[in-house]
Amino acid sequence: MVLSKRAAADRRNMAWTAVWLGAAGVPLGLWVAPRDAVQGDAQRLMYVHVPAAWTAYLAFVAVLLASVAYLIWADPRWDRAARAAGEIGVAATIVTLISGSVWGRLVWGVWWAWDPRLVATAAMLLIYLGQLTVRWTGTTTARGQRRAAVVGVAGFVIVPTVHFSVIWWRSLHQQATVLAPDPTPPINGVMLTALLLCAGAVSVTAAWLFLCRLAALESRVGPPSDDHPEAAPVATGLVSSGRA
Numbered sequence: 644m645v646l647s648k649r650a651a652a653d654r655r656n657m658a659w660t661a662v663w664l665g666a667a668g669v670p671l672g673l674w675v676a677p678r679d680a681v682q683g684d685a686q687r688l689m690y691v692h693v694p695a696a697w698t699a700y701l702a703f704v705a706v707l708l709a710s711v712a713y714l715i716w717a718d719p720r721w722d723r724a725a726r727a728a729g730e731i732g733v734a735a736t737i738v739t740l741i742s743g744s745v746w747g748r749l750v751w752g753v754w755w756a757w758d759p760r761l762v763a764t765a766a767m768l769l770i771y772l773g774q775l776t777v778r779w780t781g782t783t784t785a786r787g788q789r790r791a792a793v794v795g796v797a798g799f800v801i802v803p804t805v806h807f808s809v810i811w812w813r814s815l816h817q818q819a820t821v822l823a824p825d826p827t828p829p830i831n832g833v834m835l836t837a838l839l840l841c842a843g844a845v846s847v848t849a850a851w852l853f854l855c856r857l858a859a860l861e862s863r864v865g866p867p868s869d870d871h872p873e874a875a876p877v878a879t880g881l882v883s884s885g886r887a
Contacts, residue, residue, distance in 0.1 A: 668840025685749035694845035702732030710795030
């Protein structure tokens with residue numbers, strides 16, 4: 644009970660942190676930061692688009708780590724962590740694609756272009772939707788959980804492909820700004836501050852959603868079954884002693 648109250652308090656504090664970061668970053672990006680010299684106000688979509696993409700990366704790193712841990716220890720708690728992170732990553736990727744499409748329409752004049760970054764991002768969405776589908780369809784078996792973990796590990800190759808696509812192939816998408824090779828990023832200081840605040844707000848929000856979703860999944864854990872093999876030895880003992 645004490646741990647549950649502490650976890651709830653931690654989630655509440657995290658939610659307030661996200662609110663304060665967003666309250667500082669959003670007005671700064673929308674009204675204080677200057678207009679982009681080339682793209683005008685369309686550039687302000689950066690304060691949604693980039694944090695969403697960054698959060699998707701973080702979520703899929705979490706899927707990778709949790710999937711590796713599940714394959715090593717076969718602990719269903721890691722499977723639930725991979726599921727929660729995967730759901731958040733897919734949602735963040737959808738936001739990335741939608742905001743990028745609107746941005747492309749304003750700057751390029753089209754909603755969609757067969758650009759390496761866009762195609763790779765769409766492929767990333769499909770791969771992790773597939774990973775969640777494998778997890779959902781195999782939710783009652785350890786085999787289904789293992790298959791989802793394998794997809795979670797193997798599918799991660801798409802993440803660096805998305806990130807480096809603008810370097811590896813000719814692309815309409817702009818090159819890196821904050822992570823540019825030049826030690827001084829080619830971005831206005833106020834823009835950079837707004838972007839970092841918004842990225843922090845979205846990242847903390849994603850972490851809060853992850854903990855909330857994980858708590859919800861943990862609360863659904865019921866009697867011993869194939870979905871919860873950590874309880875199998877107890878069930879086996881009851882059957883063998885004739886008390887089942």
